Amino acid sequence: MDKETNHQKRRQRRTTSYDVARVAGVSQSAVSRVFKAGASASAEMRQRVQAAAKKVGYRPNAIARGLITQRSNMVAVVISRMTNLYYPELLMQLTREFSHHGIRVLLFTLEHESEIDSVLEQMLQYQVDGIVTAAMLNREQLALIDEAGIPVALYNRRSRDGLASAVRCDQEEGERWLVTQLVEAAHRRFAIISGPEDSTVSVERTSSAVQKLAELGIQEVTVVGGDYSYQSGRLGFPAIVKQLGGPPDAVIAANDVMAIGCIDAARQEFNLPVPEALSVVGFDGVGPARYAAYNLTTVQQPVERMTQATVAMLLERIKDPQLPPEERIFAGAKVAGGSARLLI
Amino acid sequence: MDKETNHQKRRQRRTTSYDVARVAGVSQSAVSRVFKAGASASAEMRQRVQAAAKKVGYRPNAIARGLITQRSNMVAVVISRMTNLYYPELLMQLTREFSHHGIRVLLFTLEHESEIDSVLEQMLQYQVDGIVTAAMLNREQLALIDEAGIPVALYNRRSRDGLASAVRCDQEEGERWLVTQLVEAAHRRFAIISGPEDSTVSVERTSSAVQKLAELGIQEVTVVGGDYSYQSGRLGFPAIVKQLGGPPDAVIAANDVMAIGCIDAARQEFNLPVPEALSVVGFDGVGPARYAAYNLTTVQQPVERMTQATVAMLLERIKDPQLPPEERIFAGAKVAGGSARLLI
DNA sequence: TTGAAAGCGCTACCAT
């Protein structure tokens, strides 16, 4: 049959550089050179090989190349909980940025941090050239990677013992700013909706806020647990009211999505206008934070700059594994918004 | 130094199955067998090899394995515009589902559909075992993939000429439902905010709505262009009012995010209560659609079932390339919500 | 069950 499509045929032998060589009447090494960036080949050779390649439908096999060069040109990206609205943007940008450098992203998503060991094993088996992780790795895990000689960049995680490079947003400073503004605007009764306990990001945000509040003379703070989801923000507010025996002056949520849930609960279930009767602040600066109904007061992470830094850092270390680990910390953008009564 | 970390050393020779074989005092083939699932090896052999492997820190090289087996155990996932809030969920679920089957995801993101050719080339070079694409491929592109003998699953795209399998949500039926409900509830002046013109999904949604409206006797429909973003929904509403010389009864947005933008514009800039003065409907059923401030009337895509179907379909075809293409269409869940005055 | 040997498709070194 003439028009039969391929999914109907048996899997055929692959077209290799030898096929091209034969058709072009040159050696296989010559073909290899033509397909390598800055290699020595005469113009005529290029012509013939290109023509032959096109004719037989040749495409270099990146797997075979990776085997010999010891470079897969793949980087693993580990993301822990995509429910946090803010990861997709990160992922998009990382992939984009890496692709500009000829590097592909092998994606690993974690439902539970416990999966990380098996995922790590996978990544190493695939001989990735580097790893970007937005999930926390413990000492043994970092040591394992280091032993394999693979550079790592931690995203929004603190470097442990200088075993890995890291890029993060200065959450401490961000939370201090939020707290300071709220206190200066005469808020006194504070509550916090924290994030998942196994997220260092979340823990750090909460503790920074608590600490700054204490510094400013506010010791009593109601903390309720959340998991970064809208629903947990939504449930967090009634929990706060119950514990406090009434509404607080301000709620500090560990991320924007929970802040939004909290606002909805306050408005809808308690008839409390935000920000008139209640101030709510978040963290991250995700898309929905700018929806008119919420217009969150928050700290926006400079995702673009952070991803660029991450990629640059990792590429440098792939090129030169000797480079010592480095930590880059970016300030978040303060967004005054309209979900909190501030003086500014 | 004893405690020096690896990033300070030169890249070492990799630990191979030969190293394990030497330490265990067996042949290299034996090591290979022990690390292959259902291969023949005595219990004692297993023991010795496992022990030796652990001792030298051996990990099979997936790249080398891929070269010989002609199976990379990688699948390419192509996603076009992550700004559509609904892709992250898809991506998360796909990765999860594939990983349960021992398959890794190589991620490709497109900013413009024009990039697709180079991306395609990349995927093929990496010898992926299959492709899932949420971007439209033209006939040549599908033919190229087919020629390479790689199964494809189109996500929310119609299969072209039966060249590829596809999984999609029945948007036509969804839009018809939305339109019918609105018309039955006495809405007469309709406007549509369409999505990007290069998105077949968007075009189909818009045309389905227009067609059903016509069937129900409503010929005049104002259509303004959007790009799936919040901002474009926000700007779409004033554009509609201007064209219409006043507010419409109902706005049909091509996705949820634009519907949200539209609601914000109506409420904030025109003081029009939704749904009392204006009904707005969306499509997708993304997270923010359920935020209390919007509570969208929309059609929710059964993402989980769709991803499972996609993965199953692709895996079947990887196993047996002879299988003919197949199209699976899922109905969306009708969500009455509160952003439209309906009779139900 | 085990071992020897032949590649998978490519790059890189070495001659020419």
Added chain:
DNA sequence: ATGGTAGCGCTTTCAA
């Protein structure tokens, strides 16, 4: 500039 050749680390016959 070009061609021959030796692997990269693995799986998979084929004998033993």
